[in-house]
Amino acid sequence: MDILVVLEDNRGTLHRMSKEAIAGAQQIGGSVSALAIGANADALATELFTLDLTEVITVNHELVSSYNADGYAEVVRQVIDSESPKTVIAGHSYQTRDFMPRVSAKLDIPFIPDIISIEGGYTKQVLNAKLNATVNTNVDQIILSFQSAAFSDESVVSGSCSARSFEVNLDPSLVRAESEEPFQESTGDVDLESAELIVSVGRGMEKEENVSLAFDLAKVLGAEVSASRPVVDSGWVEPFRQVGSSGHNVAPKLYFSLGISGAIQHVVGMKGSKNILAINKDPEAPIFEIADYAVVGDVLEIVPKLIEALQS
Numbered sequence: 001m002d003i004l005v006v007l008e009d010n011r012g013t014l015h016r017m018s019k020e021a022i023a024g025a026q027q028i029g030g031s032v033s034a035l036a037i038g039a040n041a042d043a044l045a046t047e048l049f050t051l052d053l054t055e056v057i058t059v060n061h062e063l064v065s066s067y068n069a070d071g072y073a074e075v076v077r078q079v080i081d082s083e084s085p086k087t088v089i090a091g092h093s094y095q096t097r098d099f100m101p102r103v104s105a106k107l108d109i110p111f112i113p114d115i116i117s118i119e120g121g122y123t124k125q126v127l128n129a130k131l132n133a134t135v136n137t138n139v140d141q142i143i144l145s146f147q148s149a150a151f152s153d154e155s156v157v158s159g160s161c162s163a164r165s166f167e168v169n170l171d172p173s174l175v176r177a178e179s180e181e182p183f184q185e186s187t188g189d190v191d192l193e194s195a196e197l198i199v200s201v202g203r204g205m206e207k208e209e210n211v212s213l214a215f216d217l218a219k220v221l222g223a224e225v226s227a228s229r230p231v232v233d234s235g236w237v238e239p240f241r242q243v244g245s246s247g248h249n250v251a252p253k254l255y256f257s258l259g260i261s262g263a264i265q266h267v268v269g270m271k272g273s274k275n276i277l278a279i280n281k282d283p284e285a286p287i288f289e290i291a292d293y294a295v296v297g298d299v300l301e302i303v304p305k306l307i308e309a310l311q312s
């Protein structure tokens with residue numbers, strides 16, 4: 001086996017970043033298989049039957065029916081031991097950050113996380129994304145994780161594949177951690193990661209009272225509201241709305257960015273958006289480097305007019 005992609009279960013469906021990881025694996029080339037773990041493993045495998053993969057390996061054991069780092073790390077270790085993939089790949093999600101270093105340590109296989117490109121080596125951002133570092137290696141086995149939107153989930157190559165169940169040998173004493181319910185589920189109706197339209201607010205909204213403008217715009221558009229970290233830290237909106245490296249990874253059809261500068265920690269969470277419309281009064285704001293539509297102006301003047309126009 002050349003490449004094994006470790007999949008992530010996003011409440012019963014395949015996580016977008018797993019699909020992006022498959023797209024990246026297919027670009028590397030060679031035989032690509034996938035590993036689905038947990039109570040939803042068969043459902044995840046079914047989602048992949050129309051993709052160009054060698055096979056989907058499924059593992060369903062009571063000790064890993066839902067995610068826990070100890071169990072997942074041991075399952076992945078056993079699959080790697082048995083199948084000997086040259087490269088193991090996953091999306092650079094919170095889950096991957098949690099269990100993959102344990103796999104790397106258990107098997108003494110190097111782990112290069114948060115990769116943005118595979119051209120001429122494995123490239124990752126360093127020094128707060130001021131520089132890119134390209135790593136070249138000739139080790140026999142390697143583990144990689146791909147940054148959100150490093151590859152497009154739309155570039156996955158179609159084909160067909162089948163599923164194979166893999167028996168793991170798990171000792172209950174190995175599984176010491178127990179995961180709580182996913183954070184999002186306990187926070188109400190807001191599902192930013194599957195939202196098709198998002199209105200996102202940054203410190204450019206200037207004060208808490210102005211954030212209601214974003215909610216008004218979202219209501220007219222039928223969008224969800226998200227925010228940059230300073231807005232959350234100031235208590236202007238709830239923490240579960242935060243987008244970025246310490247918040248959600250989102251990929252809506254349209255991301256409306258209101259007064260957000262475009263710092264890398266924010267951008268990694270939203271650059272997978274299909275279209276980005278940014279309003280910022282600073283023409284040099286970094287958000288404009290990734291925006292599809294750039295509006296240079298004052299959000300506090302533009303947004304009320306936009307709401308009025310959309311309503312009429």
Ligand SMILES: Cc1cc2nc3c(=O)[nH]c(=O)nc-3n(C[C@H](O)[C@H](O)[C@H](O)COP(=O)(O)OP(=O)(O)OC[C@H]3O[C@@H](n4cnc5c(N)ncnc54)[C@H](O)[C@@H]3O)c2cc1C
Nearest residue numbers: 202203204228229244245246259260261265266281298299
């Ligand atoms: C370890 C770590 C993790 C982090 N995680 C995250 C994260 O998950 N998510 C995140 O967002 N950040 C995160 N950050 C913070 C990040 O580095 C930035 O500080 C943050 O994203 C900036 O938020 P902002 O764009 O809202 O504010 P600012 O950088 O202050 O930008 C405000 C923007 O609004 C514009 N503006 C001001 N007034 C107006 C107006 N009236 N009309 C139009 N435009 C206006 C300004 O020109 C400016 O570009 C993290 C930082 C660290 C160190």
